[in-house]
Amino acid sequence: MQCIIVARMDDRFFDNWSTQLRKGMLELCILNAIDGTRLYGYDIVRRLREIDALVVGEGTVYPILSRLRREGFLETTIEESAEGPARKYYTVSEKGRNILARMNDCWTKMKTGTDKLKRKE
Amino acid sequence: MVELSENARKGLDDYLRQVRSYLRWSKSLDPSEVEQNITEHIERELEGAPEPVSSSALDGVLARLGSPRQWVPPEALSWWGKLILKLRTDSEDGRLAYISFALLLVGFLVFLFPPLMLVFIAASFITARAALAAAGSEDLGAQKWLLYPALLVVSAVFALTLFAGPALLGGAMGSEERRIQWIRRDSNMGVTAFVTSAMALVTSLWWMLLGLLACKWPGLIRHPLRPFADGFNRRHALAISGTGLLLLVLLAVFIAIYMNIL
Numbered sequence: 001m002q003c004i005i006v007a008r009m010d011d012r013f014f015d016n017w018s019t020q021l022r023k024g025m026l027e028l029c030i031l032n033a034i035d036g037t038r039l040y041g042y043d044i045v046r047r048l049r050e051i052d053a054l055v056v057g058e059g060t061v062y063p064i065l066s067r068l069r070r071e072g073f074l075e076t077t078i079e080e081s082a083e084g085p086a087r088k089y090y091t092v093s094e095k096g097r098n099i100l101a102r103m104n105d106c107w108t109k110m111k112t113g114t115d116k117l118k119r120k121e
Numbered sequence: 122m123v124e125l126s127e128n129a130r131k132g133l134d135d136y137l138r139q140v141r142s143y144l145r146w147s148k149s150l151d152p153s154e155v156e157q158n159i160t161e162h163i164e165r166e167l168e169g170a171p172e173p174v175s176s177s178a179l180d181g182v183l184a185r186l187g188s189p190r191q192w193v194p195p196e197a198l199s200w201w202g203k204l205i206l207k208l209r210t211d212s213e214d215g216r217l218a219y220i221s222f223a224l225l226l227v228g229f230l231v232f233l234f235p236p237l238m239l240v241f242i243a244a245s246f247i248t249a250r251a252a253l254a255a256a257g258s259e260d261l262g263a264q265k266w267l268l269y270p271a272l273l274v275v276s277a278v279f280a281l282t283l284f285a286g287p288a289l290l291g292g293a294m295g296s297e298e299r300r301i302q303w304i305r306r307d308s309n310m311g312v313t314a315f316v317t318s319a320m321a322l323v324t325s326l327w328w329m330l331l332g333l334l335a336c337k338w339p340g341l342i343r344h345p346l347r348p349f350a351d352g353f354n355r356r357h358a359l360a361i362s363g364t365g366l367l368l369l370v371l372l373a374v375f376i377a378i379y380m381n382i383l
Binding site: 041042045057058059060062063064066067070087 | 150151154158159161162165166186187189192193194196197
């Protein structure tokens with residue numbers, strides 16, 4: 001009984017931790033996915049889907065895209081599509097490229113530091 | 122748009138209705154944009170699927186999209202939207218905490234109508250106790266801030282009545298003029314000293330009795346004063362009895378000195 005309770009507490013801890021981590025990582029991954037190209041919402045979701053454990057609910061990607069656009073990190077253009085309704089294409093703005101460079105740099109440092117700590121074990 | 126079966130159409134309508142209900146509380150999101158994102162995503166996912174698309178195929182897409190609530194992230198919600206959604210979606214005991222606090226506030230606001238105030242405070246207390254019972258042994262966390270005010274108000278009144286009520290009763294009885302005259306006919310005790318002695322006598326006897334009862338049944342104190350008296354045990358009950366006995370001895374000494382017996 002005690003083992004089950006401890007396991008559930010561990011699960012809850014891990015879930016909270018991974019949710020927090022994912023929140024930050026999703027923004028970085030979205031910007032990296034769009035950088036240097038132009039993609040529309042569904043294509044971005046499909047690319048992110050390939051990374052295991054990154055996207056739990058695909059619906060979370062769209063609100064992030066809207067927010068990044070409002071912050072000025074993404075720009076959008078609407079184009080007619082032969083396959084259906086008009087599509088909204090996203091590109092990374094100049095401001096977005098600057099923040100992305102800083103985010104990538106920060107992530108690299110964190111990753112390197114974490115790997116060093118792991119090796120010490 | 123791909124052709125959906127009747128059940129699939131109902132499922133999609135229900136999903137969109139739920140998303141719209143969350144979007145009502147957003148201050149920054151454009152509902153038509155969100156809806157367009159959803160329908161476009163579904164259409165792309167179901168491209169090539171046999172039509173009319175079955176509800177099971179659509180359910181798979183909706184499950185991958187995730188809960189309707191996540192289309193409205195917390196930062197896009199207004200403060201009242203956050204509050205209302207929290208009330209709507211929190212666990213039962215979480216909702217009880219908000220209801221208890223709201224009832225207490227209303228109780229204080231209608232202080233000009235005491236009977237109504239008492240009803241609201243009593244309802245707030247009962248709701249808070251229900252929340253405590255629902256939480257069981259789990260930590261209440263931040264809910265304490267919403268539950269404890271009602272519990273504290275009622276527990277303080279209860280504790281005051283339980284411990285000091287009989288003393289006030291004794292004082293009232295002792296100050297009745299005819300009774301004083303009848304009892305004081307053979308003594309020279311002043312009215313203030315007589316009333317104080319009556320209060321101390323009733324209090325000491327009551328505390329001794331209460332302590333003995335609580336020693337036998339600690340729940341008599343523990344349950345009504347939950348969670349503040351959760352640690353109450355027989356030792357505390359004996360301390361109440363002992364204090365009552367000490368008060369009785371002090372009273373006897375005081376009377377003896379006053380009446381020049383000692």
